[in-house]
Amino acid sequence: MPLCAPDHDNAVQQLGGFGVPIIVPATGRAVFGPVIVPAPTGDDAVRLWQLVRGMAEFPHFYELKVPKTPDDMTHIANSFNPYLRAREWQTVQNPAL
Template sequence: MTANDAATVEFWFDPACPWAWMTSRWMSEVQRLRPQIQVTWKPMSLAILNEGRENGPHSDAHRRTLPLCKIAAGAAAELGNETVKAFYDALGERIHHQGRTDDALVTEALDEAGISADFAARAAGEFDDALMATHNEALTRVGDDVGTPIIAVNGVAFFGPVISPAPKGDMALQLFDGVVAAAGYDGFFELKRSRTRGPEFN
């Protein structure tokens, strides 16, 4: 077993973000190939992040998924990591692959993840503190001039990687090993180029 095989990962997401969804598919593939890697799934909110400065084309989507972020935070606090992942998977399939925005997708995702339907009503105010705690944790680690996804590898957090499509097999592992290597150097901060394609769901 190499050091990369035993890496720990924290993954912050907003269900509205297609780029976070793409990166989560890559991270899921890495964990499938290296099941000993521990991944903790944590919600944050783009609506909260951009509060007071958001008027772009994605504003409605961010506000629409804020209750879903709260549900995920409540699930993390009460039901555990695997339930959060199952809920995110169920949401992502409906939001990003099926293009849905209807209220029924929430009910379906709750049911698929094994979460009580009353979590939707409780999200109206009960899980605010839980969401703010995990949201602020992400920003404390990377700063507030970012978006989603945010990942931390072995305790070192970055915005990204932003990828399309999500790599599979050996390429997924090569990318992961590169991120682990970058995280291993204390002086590494940023690497970026302009995107030339949108999210390619596969």
């Protein structure tokens, strides 16, 4: 069993989580995200964390989503391209040779 399996099982069964990243703020209620490319650093990272914590204060806040435009999808793809190309395992983006 992978080392992360108990954490995954807890996230799914106890917290209703799915996918990654799952963050559990002090409220104990799991949130999925934030999904942001590139990840902020420094003061911007602190501000984002404060926003996530603020959202978690509303017990019935379920989702806020920004639709992705074609330009957004290109930005995301370009940002992840080095990572996808560097992976050693076979994927759709990095097929076996």
